[in-house]
Amino acid sequence: MSVRDALLALLDRRPAYGYELKADFEAATGDGWPLNIGQVYSTLQRCERDDLATAQDEADDQGRRLWTISAEGREAVAEWLETPAAPVEATRDPFSLKVLMAIETSPDRVDDLIRDQRNATMSELQALTREKASVADGDLARQLHLDRSVLLVEAQVRWLDMVEARIDAHGKATS
């Protein structure tokens, strides 16, 4: 759904071809959200169906059609931008699921599990940080994307620390 809104927002800027939209999208997301061209076209077709965008009737010599946003499409974009998105939910995160299950079902292995998980997450964080350090100053989108990734991964590490602390405290309280 968000992809549709994002493509419409790009169309809102100026009419474009499908492949252009794909390139713009990836550029704007700092290469952090690769799109399949097929996904682009199918999304565009859905937009056309919903009267949010229209395609040129005639294809050019390479068989590509120029897409244009409609008035309803603009409204949809405006509404999407102005409505705050829901924050990320934690419950369905597979990572958390694994940890919680481990605590529930194999409490004696929780320590090792947490350690291993943390190591892996930490390595990831280290890699991300290295990448962030090498980003060119002008590449704002990439920087922003990496920042977000770092923060998310960092949150995982912090949560693991908390898990460990709470387990320790819980263990002391019940022993």
Add this chain to the structure above:
Amino acid sequence: MNGVGAELRSLTRLAWRTARTSPARSILVVALIGLVVAVGAVMTSIASASVLTDDEARSRAMGDADIVFAFSSDGAVHYQSGFDVVGEMAVPAVLQTGEESAEDYELRAEAYRNANRVWNQGFDAARAIASIEETLAPPTSLRWTRGLDLQWSDEASGPFGAFGPRGLVLDISQFDPVAAGQMVVLEGRLPERAGEVAIDLRSARGRDLAIGNARTYDGIELTVVGIYGGPVEAGSPFDLVVAEDFERLAEVNAEVVVSYRLYPAPGWLPADAADVVRSISNEVQQPAVARTADRALVPSPDGQTFDWVERPILTPFYGTSATEARVLPTLATVLLSVQIAFVAAAALAVAVRRRSRQYALIGVTGGSPGHVRSLVFAEAALLGASGAVLGVVIAIVAVRYIPYEAPFADGWTWGVVELGLLDVAVPAVIGLGAALVAAWWPAHTVASSPPAALLGGRIPSRRPGVPTLWRAGILLALGSSMTLLLSFQLENSSSTSLLPLVALAVLTMLGGTVLIVGPVLAWFGRRADRLPVLPRLVARDSDRGRTRSWVAVGALMVLTMIPVLIGAATKAYPNSFGERASELDGRIVTVRTQQRWWGPPQEAQPEVSPDVLAEYEAIDTEIGTALAAVGTVGVEFDLLELHDFGLVARSRQGWSSSFGHDVLVATPELVDAFDLSAEMREALADGSVVDIGQFRSSEFAGGDVYLEKSGAGGSVGFAAGTSVEIVRGDAYLNSAVLVPPGHPILERETPTVSGTIRVMADELTRSDEITVRQAANERWAESFSPVEWGRFGPPMDLMFERSWNDGPSAATVRFWSLLVTGVLSLLIALLMAALSAVELDQDLSSMIAAGAAPSLRRRFLGAHTLYHMVLAAVLGVPLAILLYWLATRADDFGPTGPTVPWTVAGVVIVLIPLVVAMFVAALFRNGKPSAPRRMT
């Protein structure tokens, strides 16, 4: 070497900048050091001013001379008085020249001779006189008399002090004192054989001797065969012995005193004083010197020639070598700086605490403990140097306002104290040293703390070991009881062997009191639960920081004791404190506790008419008789004070401070003859004799005349125009000069200073105990200015000598001691409180954040200060009272007299800080550092 220089520069620069970040504390330290240096420099230069120049030192040779001639340089008529040359003290004899008629002169001389204690030893004198007459150009006629005094010391003489009784040796083959009217035999007879003595009435009474009693002087037994009265030398009883015993007595540690008097004829002016001196000296085979008002003729060091020296000093008791003179003030400066160092140490400690994080950083970045220590010392050195400079500047300014006086031959003159280099350099070094000493404790505290611990912003406190109450209690009890017992012993014994015991007892008591501070602090700290927040905080913090509180309370205790001891001293020794003369507004309180050694008259004598002389003579005889009748010692009248009324009484302090006194005798006949005040008439109406010639012991400052009227204090009035009324208790009247209105003396430029009233009384105040009614005479009023009083000397044309009290009044001393110690205590307590506040800074902040009033910090400071001061007072005052008790017991502690209490006081002042410091050092060793805070 370059390395060290760079380090030092770096540290010094840092120290300077750091000192500026706590300006209040830095200024305090600078001011304190400046105070010490200024006071020390001023004191030292005053002491140095007492040092004699070479000439002055040489002129002390005059004291060795047996003959002193004084020549007046202006040829004016001066009275003539004879002086005794006694031992080392030379009192000049003045040769008078002038316009007097020969008859006048004769009369005067005769009268004077009669009035003086003059004993003829015809033999030598005649020869001497003949020789002088040969030497000098005529017309010269000299009368030459010679007397001989013998004095020795006698342990049994008790309060007469070092001089002891004096003996008079007469060659009665040459001289008959009775026939000369010099004495009256009251009982028995004069001695005729060796081993016989006649004593004067007063000494007979004083020593409880009667005819037939015998006394032994070092193996020589003398039996009393007669009792006489007569105008012999004031003050002491003496024994008249036959000349044959003279040599024997001379072996008995006696001093032979020779006196000479010359009575030249009018018109005589010695062409060459040196010749006179030399010839007489040769003749009598004794050293002689001569002087004028401002110069003295003294033998050269090799004794071969005579030299004139400027500004001769006439007392051997004045001035010391430069080094000696500086010792006492330097010592006092050191003592003062020790106390100051305490306060400065506290101030520095507070500053250092606040910067503990910085010191941690220095340690962490590579500064060694030595660097940190050097940093604190560098800061103290900078502050100390600034203080020293400040002190020097203050001293330079202050010294201009300090005049001093010296007893020169021309009387007491004023000089200006000069600031010598050494006078300034030594106190400056001491002040700087005090700053460095003060830095020791803060430097040690911070340098010995590991940087890791300091990073938390606190200096880890070392908790002293659990204090032992019983140990302290035992010491305290032991010391106190020892002191009490000894104090009782002191009353009965005057043995100096008690002194070490006294010191031991005092130290034990002090040790116990200091030790007990810790347990007391701990006790309060433990029982603080029920107290409200602020007292609880204070009590617990004082317990936790027991070391610092201990030091503070110890220092405060010392300070509490000082005013108490000073109060004791002023009470026990009122004689040492004079009273300043107040303004002469119809009443004056002039108390003089220092006597002049002699009083060469300053001014010329007005012409004396024969009638006056005759009157004087008549009075003189009467007085002599009257005195003899009551057994008083003799009167020596100073013709300077010969006035119309003829009644002169002037102190002839002669040769000894203990023995000078005056006599005023007013018989009923005299009362009629003189214009005495109604009160005095009344007082004398019953015919009692007002005897003011009683000699007293040195318990009174210098044998001043004691005025008594039939055993009770009374008032003495004098001639109209001027009266002195002493209406209280013990009053020493030295002399009373009566100057009626219109007296020619008032016409003179500078009327004679002619008398001193000495009033000695305990706790003399400016109240109306003593009243002087001044003549309603404008001249007098305007000639007196408040500025003038307090000095004496030629510019003073007051009827009474102004007395220059030797020292501050007792009340002044007490006030200042209270003020100074009060301020110092407050400073110490406040600074210790500030230290605690810094330690508790975070706690106080969180308390304020949690809702306590913002004034919490101020109230904490106040409560902390109060707690320590109260504790110090409670612990220190009983101690001080005990010491006071001890001090006032020890009146007669050995021949050195009242030095023991001052010794005790000295012990307190000097040793307490050392004792406290020793205890603190011991505590530091015993303490275990608390666990350093772990950083997370």
Add this chain to the structure above:
Amino acid sequence: MTSSHAHVSLLELQNASLTLGEGVARVDALIDVNLTVTSGELVAVTGRSGSGKSSLLNVAGGLTPLSSGTATVEGEPLAGLKARDLAARRRRSIGYVFQDLNLLPTLTAAENVAFPLELDGVKVAEARAAADVALTRLEIGDLAGRFPDEMSGGQRQRVAIARGVVGERRLLLADEPTGALDEVTAENVMKLIRSLCDDGAAALVVTHDPSLAAWADRVVRLRDGRIDSITEAST
């Protein structure tokens, strides 16, 4: 990010153990820690409060003597050195950076940086020159004459780091160096530390912030005084 310096062991902890306090307050701050930091390395030390992170730093710098085991800096053991000699080692080899309050408030930036050298006896001019070099390296050469209260937090931290690496010092010990800074400034500071390590220094950074630790080549996690895990950055 290649280093032209040969890799030298700057810090070596072998079986390092540290026990603090006495009696009831006795605690094992470090238990049998083995750690080596070579030049070019940025090592992060993480762990919860009380895990021993700060003790590790104290021990590395000789601020606290080990209870057992050895600590060696630049090949020379710290054991048995007197306070003066330890201070000398700190002057010449070890630099400390704390979270805040790193600088002497009465000295300028350049003077702060030059301070350890001056304490070592280096001439003022030389020390000042070295300080300028260090400040320039940390991109704040123009702040040489400023006092700490005239600089921002990030600038102050850079001065502290400059002081940590001035002269011949190569081992930087940092305790939450970016704790008081905002994200962007923190990142810049870490970048500088990273580049210093690339030039041959080594840094041991104690932090509880994972994103900070992520700058390290190696993340050492402490738990109750022991090393719980070591995470190497994939090269």
